Amino acid sequence: MGEMVVSKLSARYGSGRQRPVLALDQVSFRWREGESIAVMGSSGSGKSTLARLLLGLERPSAGTIRLDGVDLASLSAGAWRPYRRIVQGVFQDASGTLNPRFSAYRNMEEALLNLTDMTGRERRREIEGLMERFNLERQMLKVPVRSLSGGQQRRLSLLRALSVRPRYLVLDEVLSGLDRVSCDAVLETLADYRTGFGCSYLLITHDAYSAYRLADSCLLMEQGRLAGRAVKRPETLQAL
Numbered sequence: 001m002g003e004m005v006v007s008k009l010s011a012r013y014g015s016g017r018q019r020p021v022l023a024l025d026q027v028s029f030r031w032r033e034g035e036s037i038a039v040m041g042s043s044g045s046g047k048s049t050l051a052r053l054l055l056g057l058e059r060p061s062a063g064t065i066r067l068d069g070v071d072l073a074s075l076s077a078g079a080w081r082p083y084r085r086i087v088q089g090v091f092q093d094a095s096g097t098l099n100p101r102f103s104a105y106r107n108m109e110e111a112l113l114n115l116t117d118m119t120g121r122e123r124r125r126e127i128e129g130l131m132e133r134f135n136l137e138r139q140m141l142k143v144p145v146r147s148l149s150g151g152q153q154r155r156l157s158l159l160r161a162l163s164v165r166p167r168y169l170v171l172d173e174v175l176s177g178l179d180r181v182s183c184d185a186v187l188e189t190l191a192d193y194r195t196g197f198g199c200s201y202l203l204i205t206h207d208a209y210s211a212y213r214l215a216d217s218c219l220l221m222e223q224g225r226l227a228g229r230a231v232k233r234p235e236t237l238q239a240l
């Protein structure tokens, strides 16, 4: 079993005359393969910064992120490429990953084209299989993404990330703004996928119910620091 080991990770923003912000301050934790972690904390506590660093979208100012022994934090954009298939991310705003002018199918296929060596037929089978597995109408694949609802776009960007079969998936506020029914549908999709393919999630959320449903443990962030880690106890579900 692999694991991601985050060690003393720090991120500092602001240079020159700007007042520097220490968005992340020496954060350390282990993310074992097969384990799902919720990250909670007040606004501005550093959760999204952590997500961007884990995905190689930004470089830390200090610290390491070791995946199976390789320090992802020290890799150039080019060297990160093979890891894109292993570590994927989905953000609250799907427009960052989806092209609104392209059809849903083309958006889905792009990830498979870039990150796998699947043939056209294999790509179609994978995409249609995922749509079916998660009860999304195939018809949806033909329409431009801009004509889909926010909830549909969110699910599509999630399926896009899952289609490359990542081992680790970082989910930044993917449930916020969804009503309880859509939220439950997404949680079910994720739980089902985890059972089928063994993907590990890092779920950034403000919602204790979602954290409880999906995660095995919870990291609590406070002003850029890791303030604590709680492990799930089944009896607490009654209280939520």
Ligand SMILES: Nc1ncnc2c1ncn2[C@@H]1O[C@H](COP(=O)(O)OP(=O)(O)OP(=O)(O)O)[C@@H](O)[C@H]1O
Binding pocket: 013, 014, 021, 022, 023, 041, 042, 043, 044, 045, 046, 047, 048, 049, 050
């Ligand atoms: N690109 C940036 N430039 C300057 N400061 C930044 C930048 N990104 C984040 N910050 C600052 O870093 C701190 C942590 O921000 P971050 O977005 O990681 O928090 P968060 O916990 O995800 O908040 P939220 O729950 O509101 O999304 C905040 O003080 C924020 O203003």
